[in-house]
Each structure stands twice: as structure tokens, then as C-alpha cells.
Amino acid sequence: MKRPLAYIAASLVAGQSVVSGAFADCASPSDRAALRTAAMQQEMMVAALTCERINEYNRFVLNHQPELIGSDRALEAYFQRDDKARGTATYNKYKTELANAASLHSSQDPHGFCATADRAFAVALQPMSLAEIVMNVEIATDRSIESCPVLADNNPMPGVSSPSSARPSRAMPDPARPSP
Secondary structure, eight states: OOBOOOOHHHHHHHTOOOOOTTHHHHSOHHHHHHHHHHHHHHHHHHHHHHTTOHHHHHHHHHHTHHHHHHHHHHHHHHHHSSOTTTHHHHHHHHHHHHHHHHHHHHHHOHHHHHHHHHHHHHHHTSSSOHHHHHHHSOOTTHHHHTSOOOBBTTBOOOBOSOGGGOOBOOSSOOTTSOOO
16 A cells, blocks of 8 residues: 655755645645654753763653654654554564664764754653643754655655555665676
């Protein structure tokens, strides 16, 4: 089954920023909130390790644990909606890609990544709801949430925005394949 979804991780790596009005048809506002929350949390998790902000990250998670669990369940449901058999695997792959993209970003620009993380933690540790935090934190991968991505063959990678022609494409070369 093919289903459009946000391709945050791959577009961050590729540096893409495409805004499309079609995104409203791809995911509901609650789906987009879950996608954005996952992106923020994965970036903060990487920042906790890379920028030595483990105490800040742990406080954030403990303060918002019920909301984070609810958002994560909504995200998994989003992936399972059209493909119950592979939805959980795709959800896991998606979150891994988010973390990998954040890690890559942190290695390419450690100072800038940690400066952004410091601002994110300053907001995240304020007494406000998770939804308010997500709306007020700069998320490096947020650019891709604005465009309509695709999911095909259990591969949450960027592709065309039309659900009828959904096919995955590669944002980066596959290291397992030899170059031509």
C-alpha cells in the first residue's frame, strides 16, 4: 500500500525545502503535530548526547512524559492507518531516520546544532504544554513537514507529492550499492 507522509529526515539531509499546498491532503493537523513532535524529540535526544544536555533532556521527558507517549502513539497510528502489516516497521524506520538526520546535522555543524539545541531546551523547560513547546521550538527538520511526501514499499523516503504516483526516491546514495 502506498500512503503520503512527511519525509523529514531525508529532506534534511538533502537540504530540501519545498512548500506545497497539497500537504493539507496528506496529513491531518493532529498527524502533522505528531510528526513535528517526533522530529523535535529526536533532535533533542541527539542534542542531549552530542551537546552534553542529558539532564535537560531528561527533565523535558519527565515533565511531558504522558504527552510524549500520546503523541508517539498517534504517530504510530498514522503509519498503521493504511498498512497495518508494515506500519510499525515503517514507524520505527521513520524515527530512526529522524535521529540519523539530526546526528548528521550535529556532525556537520556542531556549534550551530548545539546553539539551536540550547534555545530549544530553554523553551522546552518552560512551564507550558508539549503542543506549545513544539510550536515554539526551532526544528531543523521542520522544512520538510510543509511538503507532501510519500511512503511506498515500507520506505519513508522523499518522493513525488502525488499519492497516485507515489514512488520512493533516494536523497543520498546507498552505501550498500556500488557506484556505477
